[in-house]
Amino acid sequence: xxxxxxxxxxxxxxxxxxxxxxxxxxxxxxxxxxxxxxxxxxxxxxxxxxxxxxxxxxxxxxxxxxxxxxxxxxxxxxxxxxxxxxxxxxxxxxxxxxxxxxxxxxxxxxxxxxxxxxxxxxxxxxxxxxxxxxxxxxxxxxxxxxxxxxxxxxxxxxxxxxxxxxxxxxxxxxxxxxxxxxxxxxxxxxxxxxxxxxxxxxxxxxxxxxxxxxxxxxxxxxxxxxxxxxxxxxxxxxxxxxxxxxxxxxxxxxxxxxxxxxxxxxxxxxxxxxxxxxxxxxxxxxxxxxxxxxxxxxxxxxxxxxxxxxxxxxxxxxxxxxxxxxxxxxxxxxxxxxxxxxx
Amino acid sequence: xxxxxxxxxxxxxxxxxxxxxxxxxxxxxxxxxxxxxxxxxxxxxxxxxxxxxxxxxxxxxxxxxxxxxxxxxxxxxxxxxxxxxxxxxxxxxxxxxxxxxxxxxxxxxxxxxxxxxxxxxxxxxxxxxxxxxxxxxxxxxxxxxxxxxxxxxxxxxxxxxxxxxxxxxxxxxxxxxxxxxxxxxxxxxxxxxxxxxxxxxxxxxxxxxxxxxxxxxxxxxxxxxxxxxxxxxxxxxxxxxxxxxxxxxxxxxxxxxxxxxxxxxxxxxxxxxxxxxxxxxxxxxxxxxxxxxxxxxxxxxxxxxxxxxxxxxxxxxxxxxxxxxxxxxxxxxxxxxxxxxxxxxxxxxxxxxxxxxxxxxxxxxxxxxxxxxxxxxxxxxxxxxxxxxxxxxxxxxx
Numbered sequence: 001x002x003x004x005x006x007x008x009x010x011x012x013x014x015x016x017x018x019x020x021x022x023x024x025x026x027x028x029x030x031x032x033x034x035x036x037x038x039x040x041x042x043x044x045x046x047x048x049x050x051x052x053x054x055x056x057x058x059x060x061x062x063x064x065x066x067x068x069x070x071x072x073x074x075x076x077x078x079x080x081x082x083x084x085x086x087x088x089x090x091x092x093x094x095x096x097x098x099x100x101x102x103x104x105x106x107x108x109x110x111x112x113x114x115x116x117x118x119x120x121x122x123x124x125x126x127x128x129x130x131x132x133x134x135x136x137x138x139x140x141x142x143x144x145x146x147x148x149x150x151x152x153x154x155x156x157x158x159x160x161x162x163x164x165x166x167x168x169x170x171x172x173x174x175x176x177x178x179x180x181x182x183x184x185x186x187x188x189x190x191x192x193x194x195x196x197x198x199x200x201x202x203x204x205x206x207x208x209x210x211x212x213x214x215x216x217x218x219x220x221x222x223x224x225x226x227x228x229x230x231x232x233x234x235x236x237x238x239x240x241x242x243x244x245x246x247x248x249x250x251x252x253x254x255x256x257x258x259x260x261x262x263x264x265x266x267x268x269x270x271x272x273x274x275x276x277x278x279x280x281x282x283x284x285x286x287x288x289x290x291x292x293x294x295x296x297x298x299x300x301x302x303x304x305x306x307x308x309x310x311x312x313x314x315x316x317x318x319x320x321x322x323x324x325x326x327x328x329x330x331x332x333x334x335x336x337x338x339x340x341x342x343x
Numbered sequence: 344x345x346x347x348x349x350x351x352x353x354x355x356x357x358x359x360x361x362x363x364x365x366x367x368x369x370x371x372x373x374x375x376x377x378x379x380x381x382x383x384x385x386x387x388x389x390x391x392x393x394x395x396x397x398x399x400x401x402x403x404x405x406x407x408x409x410x411x412x413x414x415x416x417x418x419x420x421x422x423x424x425x426x427x428x429x430x431x432x433x434x435x436x437x438x439x440x441x442x443x444x445x446x447x448x449x450x451x452x453x454x455x456x457x458x459x460x461x462x463x464x465x466x467x468x469x470x471x472x473x474x475x476x477x478x479x480x481x482x483x484x485x486x487x488x489x490x491x492x493x494x495x496x497x498x499x500x501x502x503x504x505x506x507x508x509x510x511x512x513x514x515x516x517x518x519x520x521x522x523x524x525x526x527x528x529x530x531x532x533x534x535x536x537x538x539x540x541x542x543x544x545x546x547x548x549x550x551x552x553x554x555x556x557x558x559x560x561x562x563x564x565x566x567x568x569x570x571x572x573x574x575x576x577x578x579x580x581x582x583x584x585x586x587x588x589x590x591x592x593x594x595x596x597x598x599x600x601x602x603x604x605x606x607x608x609x610x611x612x613x614x615x616x617x618x619x620x621x622x623x624x625x626x627x628x629x630x631x632x633x634x635x636x637x638x639x640x641x642x643x644x645x646x647x648x649x650x651x652x653x654x655x656x657x658x659x660x661x662x663x664x665x666x667x668x669x670x671x672x673x674x675x676x677x678x679x680x681x682x683x684x685x686x687x688x689x690x691x692x693x694x695x696x697x698x699x700x701x702x703x704x705x706x707x708x709x710x711x712x713x714x715x716x717x718x719x720x721x722x723x724x725x726x727x728x729x730x731x732x733x734x735x736x737x738x739x740x741x
Contacts, residue, residue, distance in 0.1 A: 148695065
């Protein structure tokens with residue numbers, strides 16, 4: 001029993017990342033009808049926003065301390081981050097410690113801008129081109145984006161630690177009446193799950209309860225009619241693209257402490273999140289979220305020892321296996337709408 | 344000639360001449376000159392040119408003709424590679440049986456994958472093929488280690504004693520074709536130039552010319568016509584009472600066999616294989632090659648393959664010191680600025696150039712580099728005759 005709970009918990013944080021990326025992909029696909037292969041790159045850019053903010057915050061002034069010497073006998077150099085000298089040591093250290101959560105606020109405007117530029121500069125010209133062309137051009141864009149990041153940040157993963165308050169593990173089992181230390185779960189993953197739930201909830205609420213969201217939903221259902229009603233739907237869809245970029249970006253920011261960001265992390269996630277989108281059903285937002293969590297949890301269940309003993313290698317292929325079965329038995333995915341991408 | 348139209352025969356002849364002369368044509372610079380690093384005429388790279396050419400020709404039969412975008416073609420290449428290396432480990436060091444088995448196994452695997460994947464089309468087809476390829480990769484990497492060697496892959500080792508080869512104990516077997524070793528080459532020196540004629544390269548080149556000839560025949564056959572019909576309008580095909588499935592499956596299997604042939608040749612050249620050959624980025628690479636050169640054209644994919652492999656091996660070697668020597672004639676400050684501007688695009692950053700080039704091709708030249716060539720030629724022709732040639736601008740049927 002405790003094993004089952006551990007696996008569900010393990011599946012949740014990976015599932016959250018899948019769900020967030022798939023949600024953004026589906027938003028873009030549902031509104032603009034564009035298959036965006038560069039979405040993984042947006043996730044990666046988000047993670048590097050966290051890295052960048054951390055670097056900015058730790059920019060330091062170097063002073064020499066003549067009373068101490070380093071191992072070479074030269075005067076010891078002491079680095080004091082500017083934030084610490086401006087705000088005092090305690091607050092400054094606190095800000096640096098919390099750089100990853102703070103990076104969300106840093107990332108949102110950047111991702112908005114990136115999304116807006118991408119839509120205006122490139123994607124806009126591909127609405128009328130076939131899906132294959134869209135896939136190819138965004139695939140090219142993903143390569144370009146990741147090479148740019150590689151140029152500035154190098155090819156090695158960069159550690160971006162979570163705030164100290166969240167570094168330990170949480171003894172989840174005690175809450176449920178198990179013995180202590182049976183179900184340990186890192187705090188940050190719990191935070192990530194809560195954060196993902198919050199973002200997903202916010203996106204749904206935005207679409208469901210605001211006038212803007214209503215118009216966007218109407219546009220998803222029937223773009224032409226909304227246009228005939230005199231609403232400039234393209235402008236709103238551009239904004240939705242920026243929003244989707246934001247969702248991918250903040251997902252990346254918060255993921256940075258879980259897996260140290262490197263330039264190809266986007267590509268690694270992209271393939272899986274496409275599988276997630278297709279399993280959930282192209283154009284279905286709840287489907288994307290549901291499939292994200294489902295596949296995340298299935299993946300961690302499949303890596304349980306007795307599963308691996310029963311069917312060797314199942315943990316490696318489960319996601320693809322499920323995807324193949326679902327695609328062949330349910331042509332529209334789990335929750336796909338009728339008429340979307342049916343050929 | 345050979346059942347080809349005059350134009351196609353000319354194309355085949357051109358390709359034959361180019362591949363046969365490649366060791367000379369690709370080494371235009373004397374060995375000692377500063378430009379020698381642009382020489383691509385060394386066996387290892389030339390072999391890669393033609394092997395990936397074969398791979399791309401095969402991919403193009405599926406994607407270019409039927410429009411089905413497979414994102415998992417590297418799996419067939421991998422299967423072919425494993426089949427060949429096992430033949431060479433167990434049976435004989437002659438490469439022919441190995442390559443034959445590579446094609447057979449790739450075909451069998453392609454029948455299986457194609458039969459299932461072709462139930463869907465569009466992006467679903469892409470995802471299905473991707474899923475199959477990733478599954479093969481993951482399995483080759485982990486569970487199938489006894490067959491695939493897992494992470495380390497398979498090499499020919501001193502302990503391997505193929506049945507039909509008379510090896511001294513401890514001697515490492517080398518791939519050969521009826522006694523002619525693949526690594527054998529003769530070097531011709533002419534003045535400052537040096538040309539390497541390698542046995543392995545010519546074996547690959549023969550295979551590519553043959554593969555190219557087959558591709559021309561397929562493109563011009565009624566079967567190829569059917570495949571084009573699938574691409575342009577599958578529904579209309581159904582309404583005329585034709586079932587598209589057998590045709591698409593045949594195209595899928597044929598292109599899988601081409602991939603198997605490429606995989607087999609790869610092993611025949613370097614006698615080793617690893618699972619990373621099946622990773623999805625390898626499948627993405629062949630897509631890049633085909634699109635870059637021009638999908639649906641005969642020669643385009645080969646050009647694309649050559650271009651990408653050239654960049655991967657030659658452009659990636661340019662480092663900042665070389666750049667500095669090139670621009671040494673400029674004043675110092677300007678020199679640094681120019682080098683700083685170019686440097687991100689060469690050397691380790693060659694992927695960036697590739698990505699930008701690929702995007703530019705998809706945006707401006709959907710027909711690939713060949714379309715670019717056509718446009719330039721048309722522009723010149725128009726200038727000369729002074730009028731538009733309207734015969735070329737056919738209107739589509741719909």
